[in-house]
Amino acid sequence: MDEPFRRYSTWLLSRYGERTYRVAVDAGFTCPVREVGLPCAYCEPGGSRAGYLEDRRSLGDQIRRGTEFLRRRYGASSFLLYFQAYSNTHAPADELRAVYDDALSWGSFKGLIIATRPDCIDRERAALIGEYRGRGLDVWVELGLQSADDRTLRRINRGHTRARFDEAVHMLREHGVSVTAHLILGLPGEGLDAAIAGAQHLSRLPVGGVKFHNLVVVEGTALYEQYRAGEFEPPDAEQYRELLVAAVEHLRDDIVVMRLTCDPPRNVAHAPRRLPDKATVYRQLTHDLRERGTRQGIY
Ligand code: SF4
Numbered sequence: 001m002d003e004p005f006r007r008y009s010t011w012l013l014s015r016y017g018e019r020t021y022r023v024a025v026d027a028g029f030t031c032p033v034r035e036v037g038l039p040c041a042y043c044e045p046g047g048s049r050a051g052y053l054e055d056r057r058s059l060g061d062q063i064r065r066g067t068e069f070l071r072r073r074y075g076a077s078s079f080l081l082y083f084q085a086y087s088n089t090h091a092p093a094d095e096l097r098a099v100y101d102d103a104l105s106w107g108s109f110k111g112l113i114i115a116t117r118p119d120c121i122d123r124e125r126a127a128l129i130g131e132y133r134g135r136g137l138d139v140w141v142e143l144g145l146q147s148a149d150d151r152t153l154r155r156i157n158r159g160h161t162r163a164r165f166d167e168a169v170h171m172l173r174e175h176g177v178s179v180t181a182h183l184i185l186g187l188p189g190e191g192l193d194a195a196i197a198g199a200q201h202l203s204r205l206p207v208g209g210v211k212f213h214n215l216v217v218v219e220g221t222a223l224y225e226q227y228r229a230g231e232f233e234p235p236d237a238e239q240y241r242e243l244l245v246a247a248v249e250h251l252r253d254d255i256v257v258m259r260l261t262c263d264p265p266r267n268v269a270h271a272p273r274r275l276p277d278k279a280t281v282y283r284q285l286t287h288d289l290r291e292r293g294t295r296q297g298i299y
Contacts (some may be wrong), residue, residue, distance in 0.1 A: 004289035005014060005296040007282075008209070008258040015138075016110055021074065022082040023066040023107065025059055027099050031087035031117060033159045040146075041156040041222035043185070043213065044265055058291075059099070063106040080111040089116040089141075093128045100132065111138035113180075118143050118168035119160045126168075130175025141172050142211070144182040148201035150193060151198050152187050157222065166205060173206045179210035180258055185243040186235035187215055188226065195243040197252045203252035203297075210257035212247060214240040214276070219269040227271055237276040244281070245288045255299030 003010060012020045033039055063081070070076035089096060100112065112132050121141070126236055132139045145165045147153055153161060169179050183198045202210055215234045217227045226232060235243060244260060251257070260281045264270070276284075289295055 004286060004294070006253065006256050008256055011256045016078055018078045019074070020078040020110060021061055021070045021075065021076040022080045022084075022113065023070065024082045024084040025062045025066070025086040025103055027083055027088060027103065029083075029086045029088050029089055029090050032119065033117075033157060034086070038157050038159065039221075040144075040158055042187075042217065043221060044218040044268065045220050059103045060106040063103065067107060079107060079109050080113055081107065081109045082113040082115075084113075087116045087120045088114045088122045089125045089129070093124045096125065097128060101192065101225075104132075104135075104137075109137065111140065113140045113142060113144040118145075118165040121168040121171055123171055126171040126175045126177065129172070130177050133176050137180070139176070140178045140180055141210070142180040142182065143168055145198070145202070145244065146182060146184045147187050147194065148198045149190070149192060151189060151292050152190055152194070155188060158230075162201070169205050169207060171195075178208040179206070180211060181205075181207050182211045182213065183214045183245060184215050184248070186240060188223070188232040192243060192246055195247040198237060199247040199250040202255065203250065207255060209256040209258045210251065212244060212257070212258070213262040214244075214274060216262055218265045218273045224269075224271075234271055235272065236272050240276065241281075241284055241288065244285055245292070245294075247286065248289065248296050249292075249294050249297055250299045253295070255296075257296070 065075070067079060070079070083103070091099070105114065114129060121143070129139060129141060143165060144158070145162065146156065146158060148162055150161050172179050181202050183202070184197045187194070217223050217234050227234065248257065261276060261278050264275045
């Protein structure tokens with residue numbers, strides 16, 4: 001049956017003709033807000049690393065371990081290189097080039113994905129990243145927007161505005177780089193209207209993909225203190241389900257939906273206590289859109 005939203009796994013299959021997997025690496029970057037001791041209010045101390053990267057190894061070693069793991073577990077043979085942890089453009093352009101070139105030399109990849117912050121993209125970096133298209137790679141940059149409301153962005157210490165996000169998207173697109181945006185649903189002070197506004201804002205931009213995250217409040221973060229003080233409640237599974245359906249219905253229909261939930265934090269207190277698993281959220285979203293007789297982008 002026709003899928004009611006543009007699902008990443010389906011898109012990857014049609015793009016590459018086979019199941020294709022991301023090999024996540026940690027190149028040792030940090031991010032500007034962490035450096036000044038003001039990380040995003042929801043960001044756990046470990047940042048945003050893949051589960052199997054317990055320590056920093058050479059890029060070659062990480063890539064070997066990552067591809068071996070994916071081959072063993074999924075029989076994978078088609079890979080994208082994914083700079084995932086922290087802000088992977090937070091260094092001078094010549095250093096970035098050396099890091100990207102090194103990593104790409106350790107495997108055979110169909111694409112390069114670089115996760116970063118909008119304020120770590122300028123014209124020079126956008127041009128550098130765009131050059132990798134000349135090597136036959138699909139090139140994507142993942143940028144956190146998180147909320148389309150500047151008041152929320154201030155409240156969660158993002159350290160950039162919505163306009164700065166828009167500017168980074170346009171700079172990257174000028175160099176042919178595809179952009180994935182991250183959006184958190186259920187941030188403090190945000191509900192259904194904000195979820196819709198976030199999806200509508202992305203739909204007005206030349207964005208090719210979106211990653212939705214449910215807000216999870218993790219011990220050790222600034223948001224956890226606000227939560228403990230009773231200042232807000234993160235959405236539970238049912239509330240998140242409603243936010244997600246509304247956001248997808250308002251998301252332009254060519255934008256690939258690359259993620260629907262965040263990874264649950266390990267060995268650390270968090271709220272809500274019970275988190276929905278990925279497969280359930282995919283199933284529920286498909287079910288809800290079908291039952292409502294809607295689909296991605298209907299509004
Ligand atoms: S930019 Fe990313 S890694 Fe850095 S503090 Fe914010 S969420 Fe964490």
